[in-house]
Amino acid sequence: MAATEILDSNQYLTFKLDQEVYALDITQVREVLDYTEITKVPRMPEFMRGVINLRGGVVPVVDLRLKFEMEGSEKTVDSCIIIMELDIEGDKTYLGALADSVQEVITLEAEQIEPPPKIGTRLDTEFIRGMGKRNDELIIILDIDRVFSSGELGVIQAAEEIKPQDLAAGKALENNTAQEISI
C-alpha cells in the first residue's frame, strides 16, 4: 500500500508507548483525557481494559501496549487516555487508548513518510500506516481502523462461548441458514 494513497491529513498526534513514539492521524483523535478509573468488563480479552464515563456516555478503553504484545501499562502521572473516533463495521464509535504519555501535534509532509518496513518492528506491519521521519526520530504512524477492525474486535466475540446447555443455540452455528420456521 503506497503511503500517499491514504494520507488525507498531514497533522499527527504523537504519543509514547514503552520508549517508542507512535502517531495517530489528528482527524481520528477526539480528545485526550487524564487517566481515570476504568471499570473492568468481565470475560474480555486482556487488552480490553474496560469502560469509562465520558460526559455521560460509556466508552471502551484498550491498552495498546497489551494489544501490541508489550508489557502492560503502569499508571504514572503522565498516563492518559486518547479518545479516538473509528469505524467498526460502519458504525462510528469512540474508543479510548491508554498511552504512557502524549507528546505533541506535529506536521508530517508526505515526503517525510515512508511505507512500513517489512521487518524490524515489534508490531504486525499491517497496523502501520507509514514511518514518519522527523529530526532523525522515527515515528510509527498507526492505522487505527485496522488495529481495531471488526476482525480484531472479533477476539471479543471468540471469547464469548456458546453455552453448552442451550441446545438450540448450539445448533445455530451448524445450521445457520435463515430458514422459515412455522407453527
Place this chain on the structure above:
Amino acid sequence: MDETQNFIEIYRQEADELLIEIEETVLEIEEAPEDREAINRLFRAVHTIKGSGAMFGFDKIVDFTHTLETVLDMLRDALLPVTKDLIDLILKCRDHIKSILNHTAGGDEVDMDYENSLVESLNAFLGQAEKREDRPASADTRKPETEDLEKREVTYRIRFKPEPNIFMTGTDPALLLEELKEYGDHEVIPQFKNIPFFDELNPEECYIFWDIILTTSVSYNTIKDVFIFVEDNCELSIEIIDNEVDYVYDDDLKRLGEILVERNDVSPDEINSALNEQKKLGEILVDSNKVDSQTLVSALAEQNQLKKVKEKRCEDKGASSLRVASDKLDVLVDLVGELVTVQARLTQLSSNLEHTDLISISEEVERLTGELRDNTMSIRMMPIGTTFSKFRRLVRDLSGQLGKNIDLITEGAETELDKTVLDRLDDPLVHLIRNSIDHGIESPEKRKKAGKPEKGTIKLSAGQKGAHVVITINDDGGGLDVDVIREKAVQKDIISKDAALTDKETFELIFAPGFSTAGSITNVSGRGVGMDVVKKTIESLRGAIEVDSIKGEGTTITLKLPLTLAIINGLLVTIGDVFYVLPLASVEECVELANSKSEQASGSNILNVRGDIIPYIRLRDHFGVEEEKPDLEHIVIADVHEKRIGFVVDNVIGGHQTVIKPLGPAFKHMKDISGATILGNGTVALILDVNALI
C-alpha cells in the same frame, strides 16, 4: 426554498397519516357498508390528499386521486353499492398513492401500466354507476331530499375568514376562491376592515376576509370540500340564504344586508345575527307549505351532523395535536437521563457532606427529576392501536389469498408502549400473525369437519401488567402438534432421540434456528424471518416470548415487554471492585450466603431457601474475578423464565435508578451485559442481562 421543502415534508407526513386512516376506514366500511359517516370520512381523507397535493405540486397524486375521488363521490351519494371488488380496488389505489408518495421521496419508480389499469377499473365502476343512474328503479337507494337539494339552484352565503397565519401553511386563498367560482354565479366581497395601519402591517399575514354569495347546483358538501384542508385555519360559515323554490322571504332585507356590509355600516356580528334570524325561514317555509317539514328536518339534521363531525375533529386535534420530530424527543430523553445521573451524584454528595440545607434541596431536586423523568417517558409512549390496525389489512389480504375465512379481534388498543419498542415490534408481530393465518387457522372445510365454526378467529390483545406490557396472539386453529415438532427436532438434530421433554419444552423448540414443520415454504411465510429471529428481537427488547397450545383448539403466543427501554429500576451490587446492576423487575429477594452454607452445598451450587431448592450461579467465578472474596457473600434471587435462580454477588448496595447507556459496537457480542450506567460518583456500572446469564 427550504420553507417549501418543509411544507412538502409536512404534506408527506400528513398524507401518510391520511393513508393509514383511509385503510382503516375502508376496512370499517367493508364491515358496515351502511356507515355513512365512515364513507364521508373516507371521501374527506382522499379529498384532502388531492387538495393539499395540488398545493405542493404533487401533480401525479392529484391526477390519480381525482378519478378515485369521483368514484368515492358516487359511493357517498349511494350511486354505487359497497362490494368486495370495490373495496379491493380502493385498497389497491391507496397502496398506489403510497407508492407515488414514496417515489417523490426518492423511492422506486411508479409502475405506470399498473396505474393505468387501476384508473381503468375505477372508470369501469363509474360506468356502472352511470348505468344505475339511468335506471330509475335503482334510484330508490338515494334519499329523495338529498336529491332535491342537489338538483336545485341554491344560493349560499359563505364567509371565509382565514387566520392571519394562513400564508404560513402555504395556502393561497385566491386559489380557493377560484375553485368556488367554477361552481356557478357568484359574487365575492372582500372585507378590508381588519387591515391595520401601514406601520403595523405584517406583509406575511392575511388581514382580508371574504363573503361569497354563490348560486349553484352543487351540494353544500361540495362547497365545504373546497375549504376542507384549510378548515382548521379559518373561520368558515356556509349558509343557505336562498333556495330557488323557497323564495318566500324578504328579498329587500338580503340586499340591504349586503349593501351594509359593503359599506361597512354594519358590523359582521350584526349581519350574522340578522342571518340567524333568517334561519327561522324554515318555519315560514313549512307554514306556507312550500316544503314539507320532513325535508327541512333532514336538511337541518344533515347540517347538524356535519357540524358535529367538524367540532369533534377540532376537539380531537386540540387535545392531541403537536407534531414533534422524534429525534427532538430522543435528545430530551438523553438530557433527562443525564439529569438523573447528575441528580444521583448530588444526592450522594449531599449525604456525604451531611449538610441539612443541601440535603433538603437535593431531595427536592430528586423529586422533580423523578417527575420530569416520568413525564418525558410518557411523551414517548404511544398506543399500540396504530400497530394493531395495520394487521387488519394483513389478515384480510392473506386470508383472502389462502381462501380462509378469518376474523381479527383486537383488544387493549389503548395500551401504551415506548415508541422505540413499538417500532421494533412490528416485524415480529407481522410474522406471528402470518404464522397464525398460514399454519394456525385451518381451511373452512377442515374446520367444518372438526366441528368448529367455518370462520376462524385471531385475537390480538394487549394490556399492562406492572412494569410490563403483555401482548397475546391467540388463534382457534389447529394448534401445535407435539409429536410432529419432536420428530422434526430429532430429524434436524436439535434434540437427541431419547430427550425427555415436557410439552412446553417441546413448543420452545419452534424458536430454535433452522426449525420448520411446514413441508414447503409458501410465499405467505417465506420471508426469511424465522421464529428464532422473532425470539431474538423480543429478547433484544428485554422481553420474553412464550408459546402455549392445545392440539385441535389453537395456539397462544404471549409476548412480555418492558414499558420503556431508556431507564429501568435496578439493584446495585458489587463483585470484586466492579459495580453491577440487576434489573429490579426480575429480582425477587436477597439473602445472605454464609461461607458455611456454601460449603455444605459445595459443588452442587444449590441453595435451600425456606424449603425452596434454588440453583445459583457464582458471578465471581463466571466473570473470573481474582480479588479475594468477602467472608459474607450475598445471593440475589431472580425470576428468570419463571424459574428462581440465585446470583452470588459480593455485596448488595441497594436500589438504583438506572439510565441505560449502550456499550457500543465494540461489545456487541457480549451477551451477559446488556448495557452500562453511570453511578453517582461518575464511575461506570454494568447492567447484567439475567436472561442471558443462565
